Amino acid sequence: MIYGYDPRTGETVGAALPETDHDGVDKIVSAAAAAGAVWRATPAAERAVALEAVADALAAHVDELWRIADQETALGEVRLRGEVARTAGQFRLFAQVIRDGGYLDAIVDHADPSATPPRPDVRRMKHALQGVVAVFSASNFPFAFSVAGGDTASALAAGCPVVVKAHPGHPNTSERVAQIVRGALPQPELLGLVQGMQAGVDLVQHPTVVAAGFTGSVAGGKAIQALIDQREVPIPFFGELGSVNPVVVLPSAPKAEVAAGFAGSLTLGVGQFCTNPGLMFVPDDDELRKALTAAVEGTTGGPMLAERIRDGYLGGLDRLGELTVLAEGKPGEGSWAVTPKVFTTDLESFERGLPRIAEECFGPASIVVTYQDVADLPAVLERLEGSLTATVHSADPREAEQVADVLGRKAGRLIWNGWPTGVAVCWAMHHGGPWPASTAPAHTSVGATAIDRWLAPRAYQDWPEELLPDALKDANPLGVPQRVDGTLTLS
């Protein structure tokens, strides 16, 4: 049986839930596939209405949902209410995306009998993948990256049924969210939920599964990739893994603001964000050092999501133990509580410690690396692994030119005078980056283009009008963007 645990007490909470066995996974995946055959043939306008119904249902249950999740995660009312709103908002964004139709990437090339060789009429658009999308949910976002998270919302929007492997950190939250989403969908089987480690193995190796999304650790991502490598038919794996999210503070940056912003971003949600600023390069400056020390000392820790995650954090602190401690926050309260901790070293020592010194330590820990000259930074930044984000603090864009190029090659999102925690759900967001930030750097798990992971194109050559999808007809009855004979056109 699977139990939820209260991070504040370490005691079990909620119902004991059975692990999904091999036959159970097969039944859930098969039911999802059957429902998916109807769903992908449903017009986008109707799918959009269903996505909005899911958003409404989640929002309507926020009072109940935040309490269940708070028991299992200790993330608190404000954060969890906000996360439910974000989760509902993701469904609303994808309703807009599929109404717009640009995601279909419709292209029409009329026949050209005068070409050598004569060219047939060729039309092409993207369709939902033909099967079930497996989603592995994250510990640190019980709503926004979990059962009803961005992977699920984008896959349903694309036209794919989804089976989620619940995270063991919030099994009861997962069950309740699944019930609510199912109640709002035209066929409840479009969203399956499985519980237990072996169920995850069975899920990703099921022949009807055509793609998998994952948010979690590098080790977890590698384990799932190894399972996929054993499949008879390979499938794409969209994993969002580890990230240290380097921040570069340039000499012109305002010191007090940087210190306060850093401490806030570092300790938000007990540092349990993929976008936590785990590494910051700062000028070797006493005033800044003092401001950072004071800001970090003003923070308070809290309980982490799970005992295993707490142990991982403590192990990470041990690994960094040879460095000087710059500052510590106050200890948090609760069974699995930890204390924010910031280490410091100089650029030369940091470089000698690469690559191990720059490995992610999941939680409210960071390394502040002091440098003498901005010109020394690019060579060291070049040696960092990929991250979801890279941030620059500066009062002068020209000052940033020296580091902008290398940071751009190391991260999926560049941030100016801000902090990496907080990932806006919008059309332009890219939440991905070079390995190990992502297993698929061409894709994002947040924002409108996340839908692209669950689509594949098909071309139609001289195909009769009666059998063409509406999005490819000359009359363009759906009014989707079409590229016609090489020219993008808006209806």
Add this chain to the structure above:
Amino acid sequence: MIYGYDPRTGETVGAALPETDHDGVDKIVSAAAAAGAVWRATPAAERAVALEAVADALAAHVDELWRIADQETALGEVRLRGEVARTAGQFRLFAQVIRDGGYLDAIVDHADPSATPPRPDVRRMKHALQGVVAVFSASNFPFAFSVAGGDTASALAAGCPVVVKAHPGHPNTSERVAQIVRGALPQPELLGLVQGMQAGVDLVQHPTVVAAGFTGSVAGGKAIQALIDQREVPIPFFGELGSVNPVVVLPSAPKAEVAAGFAGSLTLGVGQFCTNPGLMFVPDDDELRKALTAAVEGTTGGPMLAERIRDGYLGGLDRLGELTVLAEGKPGEGSWAVTPKVFTTDLESFERGLPRIAEECFGPASIVVTYQDVADLPAVLERLEGSLTATVHSADPREAEQVADVLGRKAGRLIWNGWPTGVAVCWAMHHGGPWPASTAPAHTSVGATAIDRWLAPRAYQDWPEELLPDALKDANPLGVPQRVDGTLTLS
């Protein structure tokens, strides 16, 4: 040393070429990477001019190129001249693609301080992958899917340097094409060429290689995937592998035209196309059977590209030996010549022989499967593996409704009353499909969208105007399509 062979005589032709050793691969990849850093920063308008210079250079050398390739492939003057033109045309198409700028997928979301939480300014576009693209060239297209083929053209267009592993079937053609392309590029190192099996291993495992393209057999594709799986940092693998390309002839189709078209498509280029029609379902009809028999008997074989390919074809014929022979063509002339051969069986026997009976037999062989009732087809078609194409012959679109849906799920391109050989190079072409047609069904190796394989997005949050790429500036100085605050706009 590596030698080219004349398929007509089995004798070596051209120069003996050294295999590229481990250090040689490293030097070539490193030089390509260094050149690539300049190339990806080159404005698209200038890259487009360079691509057109490559096209001009290839076209200008056609008299020389077809002769070298004919010696090594025996594909003949008409086909090889056409293929050089196609290859040059691909470079011209990608010049158009990057001038248009739609491939950048530029998205601009302005800040929304009134949102909860307040939304920053976020902009996103695609950039060239940061490293070298490895290309494994094909046996059967010494130009269009080889050193200067679609993979190379699309990767250079994206802004990536390329290192090609030459196919052993045409080593001298490969060297000469590489010389010509290098001479037309602003930096010759942007196109590297390596020779030899071990060089291919070293190439795909080189840390600076960020993606690989491949056209070849299922076994070859699996071998490269296994090498990639051993890498420290995973990279995407775009392999176009095997395909049987089912053709469904419905009762209303004109029999004489179908028979003539089938025989022509089957034996074009001695059947050495990924899109060869290896499987055709026809009504059980004596008139059609007679027409097919006559048409196939009117064909003539020829020498295959390599001794190993010839042996593979003969092995495939052995595997199909339990079936009834419907018709054979005339034997071709030359050392590695083979004879076209068409087998036949009924739908029930075919279904019993699945999946092995439907494996690709590379060359001018096909199975004609007779059916009694169109309604029996979907269940059998459902059991086929993925293909690059699926074709329907019919005089009535309504008659095709029963098979269109299942064929759409089995192939990357649907063809109406045509033949799968001949892949138009255009904006809408999709040359891919479900496994084993492709290792990456979301991508194509032919057509404008082939460029997408070598790109990854990056987001810019509150990034200063001075540091933004031109394609993301509000003034849109390049005039690229932008999606602004959710609405696609054309400049």
